[in-house]
Amino acid sequence: MSQVNQKSKLTTQLTRESLECMICCAKIRRKHSIWSCQVCFNVFHLDCIKKWASSSVESDGWRCPGCQSQNAEIPHLYTCFCAKTVNPPLSYQRYAIPHACGDTCGRIGIGGQGCTHGCPEQCHPGRCNPCYAQVRRSCPCEKQIFTVTCSGKQALLCGNRCEKVLNCGVHSCTGNCHEGACDPCGVLIRLECHCGKNSKSVPCTVETRNQHFYSCDRTCNRILTCSNHRCEDKCHPICKPCKLAPSQIKSCPCGKTSIAEACKIRGERTRASCTDPIPTCGKPCLKELKCGGTRDRHRCLKDCHLEPDCPECPSTTSIKCRCGNKEFEVECKNLEASGEIVCGKKCTKKRSCGKHKCNTKCCIDQDHICPVVCDRPLPCKNHQCELLCHNGHCPPCRYLSFDELTCECGDAVIYPPVPCGTKPPDCNRPCTRSHDCDHDVHHNCHGEPECPPCYVLTSKWCHGRHMLRQNILCHVKEVSCGLLCDKLLKCSRHKCPRKCHPSDCMRENDLCMLPCTTPRPNCGHPCNAPCHERECPDTKCKEMASVTCLCGRLKDSIVCWKREAEFEKIIQAFLSQRLSQLKLSVDGTAEVDEEKLRDELLSSRSKLQLLKCDKECARIERAKKLAEALQLESPDVSTQFGIPNYSDYMKKMAQKNPRFVEMVHEKLSDLVMRTKKTKNQRNVTYQFEGLNRDKRQLIYEYCEHFGCLYNSMDEGEPGLKSAIITASKEKCWLPSVSLADAVFQQSVKAERKSAYADVELSQSKSQILGPGGNFKRLGALNVASLAVSVTGYDVLRLRRSYVNGLYIYGRTLLRRSEASLGTLFAATKFAPHLDTEGSKGDVGSIIRPAVT
Known part of the structure; x- marks a missing residue:
């Protein structure tokens, strides 16, 4: 926004009281106290800016909500825009600017850097207009002076040669008058190396303007002053004296004896030239070696020698491992090759993530930074965390999309940048996708891959088309009537026994395994072998068959083939007995037809009558005759005589409250008698009232001995209920012995x-x-x-x-x-x-x- 536009817009909005505070979003009225930023010139409520500045967490000040410029002090005074008047007077005049003092603005520096003129307009909001004062300014090369506007930004160039001194301090600029710094010096200087073998060109700078030589880093190889040896140092200005000169070597190689004494010991003349041999003293060298402890270094045990390096040490050195947990003995000759000693102890400390253990051998790490990549899925569900394994939640996904994110129908839009994982915007328009049915769509546009199911009630056939089901939800595809499928299987003998189902009754290569229903010739039970094409196999019938005694009281179940075998044994026994009786009763010449006799036995006795009657059968038979x-x-x-099996709880209640027990017995007995005598009613009821839990339990158990039904009903009082007893005419009876008699007279x-x-x-x-x-x-x-x-x-x-x-x-x-x-x-x-x-x-x- 230009300066003029901002000034006029703020003036109009403040006059009309339509400007909103950026903090509270409320209108700024004439009567409100304001604060104006001196950088962006936005206007705020004074109270709002105080709260904003007080809530700042920065220790060195607070930032403007509009331009984020740093401010050191919290504003407390309500001043005009030019800050000359505190609490400017409230004015409702038509052309008066709200919150202005009416004096000249007078702000300094409106023309830019170096402007010393004040704003000549009245106190106003927004930026001041550019400074139009006339000033005299020189061109960049300072050879010509121009008269221009103070706030003018045009370049003042005279067109002459610049001739300013360049960065090298020796040469001058050859270009025309220009703004900004001159280009670096482009003059090249030729340099020679010290040994005279090489040369190169370098730009002229402050460092190189007085330089004439450089080092080429090659071996000097110049003849030394001794005229016997060459210089072995790298390219340099002046060579040093010969290292073997008598003036340079003052002692023997081990440094314990002077050259003169060593010559006397060796019986040689004193060295006069660098080519003369260096005498040795014959004493032990005793130079410190690199092996041994820090306080007790090993020393060379060889006699004074001319070799620059001492021979290998034959001893061993105790060295601690990297973590200092163990010590190792290492041969001194292998000390340098062994490198860092590492023990096998694993570090058990947790890494910085708090999840993984360090497990590093001979660990010396202090921070234990976890090197594992987190790789957990971020909230966007599209990327994984790329940070090292850490505590707490993973940071939000840093990826952004610069494409518009729209809803399914494209009506709702989220404009870029869109953070990764952002869900499509909500849309209130009806869903425009294609659906499986033609019913009206009752759901809005959505981002889910599948639409909600249709809940319109329809009529659909079941899988087997047994019946047309009504009131079936439209989205339900699998409709079963619950009836048997009853379709003919591949065998053409059985029908599908499954309930109404969607798929085929049998798979393509499956065989019918239902039991064969062909009746057996002997017993009439079905074959029950897996469905087969040929005749039924001759197997034993495993169906359970019922057997009884002759009178029919005793009943049991037995495997069919065992029943047939037992029946055959009984028939054979009866046949043998009958044959023996016939042979004794008739003439010996008479013939007995065994087949006819066997048929008579089979017709007179059923296969079911295999059990023997017991004493109870005989007793019941006599009772029937009576x-x-x-x-x-x-x-x-x-029914038999005897004391009913009363529970321990009932017996305790009879001892505790015999009157109540006797009363219950009389009421239940009377109920049973009345039920038996009634002709029109099958059921008769009686109600016990005001019963606690113990009495209800007694009546409940006592009803089982009378064949009556028990039911309880709440009376409204806490802990008390009524017991409703129902006696059925066909199911009730009287116990042979009452509870009171069973308890008090057990003999x-x-x-x-x-x-x-x-x-x-x-x-x-x-x-x-x-x-x-x-x-x-x-x-x-x-x-x-x-x-x-x-x-x-x-x-x-x-x-x-x-x-x-x-x-x-x-x-x-x-x-x-x-x-x-x-x-x-x-x-x-x-x-x-x-x-x-x-x-x-x-x-x-x-x-x-x-x-x-």
């Missing part, structure tokens, strides 16, 4: 003590299980078990017992209207001997068994 004799409906012959005697002993039940009230609701539907288990238990007994004494609501008091009491004793014991093959003593309706207590 039930048929008593004309009972739906007898339950599978319930139900077994036979001797052949003719009484069978005594508990003296207290005992509840015997029976799924029936009345005496007619009394469970056959209860009656049949009682009848079977007295087989072979003389006495049957029933003391106060409770059989599904029927109390039996006294020695023996049965209702003759429901069943007769003769019918009861006829089923068990007993001949009743009834004693009619007692009141009407009572039966004699003694029943003697009949001989069978």
Whole structure:
């Protein structure tokens, strides 16, 4: 921006109060205090520039926000632009410049370097106008004077020869009048070497203007003053005296004896010329050698000798390794060749990165700089860190792109320079890429390689085209109906057993391995061998087959081929037994058809009936006969007497709170009885209220012994809940012994003590299980078990017992209207001997068994 433009623009903006402070971005008003930079002339709020300067971290001052020029002091005064008036008066006149004092500006140096004139305009913002004062100035060669404007920048050249002294101080400039320094001197000076063998030309400078000779660095080879030897030094001005001259050598080679004494010892005349031999004294040389310790150097042990170098030392020297950890003995003759001694100790210190160990042998490094390149990926994800391995985060990527970075559609642009790794700009326009479907695009332009999936609901066929699935998202390609594939496989015998799938049912070279379904001729089970073309192989059937006893109570599973073998053994045994019986019963001449007899056995006995009936089967069979004799409906012959398996927790609760346990038992018993008696309802419920955790646990476990369902419900009070018990008509029952009886009277005697002993039940009230609701539907288990238990007994004494609501008091009491004793014991093959003593309706207590 030119000076005039800046001045007029700042004046207009300050007058209109439209200029913004570069720090706070707020408008600068007339009433505000300002500060103007004297370098860039930008205007700031005084308070803003104070905060800016106070927050600077530099110790030698602060920098202007506009031009970054250095300032030493923090401004505290509000002055006009020319800095003559403090707190200039506030003026709202039309042509008055805000924050100006109205006096002459008077700034010095507006015309440039050397200008001493002041600005003649009124106090104003921005730069001052150029200085238009007339001054007299000379040309660069100072031979002619011109009258020009003070701020003029035109070159003042007279056109004459310059003739200024050049840098060598000897020659003058031959060019015309010019600005700036003259060119270096171009005159060449010829120099000769000291030995006279070479010469060269060099530019004329302050150093070379008085120089006439130089050294060519070759051997001098001039004859010395002794006329016997030549100079062996490099090219030089004057040669030194001969080194072998008698005046130069004062002692023997070892330096212990003078030449005169050495000559006397050797019996030779005194040296008079450089060609005379140098005598030796014959004493040990004792010159210090390079080997040995720093305080005890080895010395030459050879006699005084003329050779300049002493012979090799035969001793050894102790030298520490580089790190000083170990000492090594080295032969002195190999000392120089051995170089630096390195031990094998590895440095265990961490390097500067704090990650890697040094591991350098015989380490002497103090800083342990890690030489490994970091090579970690930078945040840009395009380059790796090129610094040496270091602590902390890697620096930002230093690479820049000078190409415009645009969004996918090109609407949003980031102009260069763009730091590496910069993401494309956000764009609010709809995505313009081509999509797989024709639905409307609901996402904006994005930089991801793939567009978001389409979430429009469509109808698509499943993989096997079993059904047209509805409400499937558009982007979902794999649609399975979940049904079996059911496609015919390559074998043309099996169908694909997999669920609806996208790919082929079988690979190109795969074979069908599904089990063969052809039924076996013997057992009817499938072949189950891997799918084959030919006839089924003759293998043993490994299917699990069910087997039972003759009555069907016992059931088990066995491998089919074993079942066939066992059945064959049984048939053979029966066949042999039957054949032997027939041979004894018929005439010996009669013929017996074994095949026909075998067919009759096979038709009369099933393959399933391989197990033998046990005692329980016999007991149930007798109970069924008894039930048929008593004309009972739906007898339950599978339940047995005995104490239920109550848990330890239930027993502890019964001992701790017997009243609560008895109450629960009565409620559950009543619930079961009411459920059995109802005709219209299958389920009956009962609710216990105000129960804590222990009581709920007891009821929960007790319900399992009644066949009832348990459920709890919160009552709103902390720690208390209600228990809802549901009894199903077909699934509930009564336990044979209550929890209270099981805990407090554990001596319930139900077994036979001797052949003719009484069978005594508990003296207290005992509840015997029976799924029936009345005496007619009394469970056959209860009656049949009682009848079977007295087989072979003389006495049957029933003391106060409770059989599904029927109390039996006294020695023996049965209702003759429901069943007769003769019918009861006829089923068990007993001949009743009834004693009619007692009141009407009572039966004699003694029943003697009949001989069978």
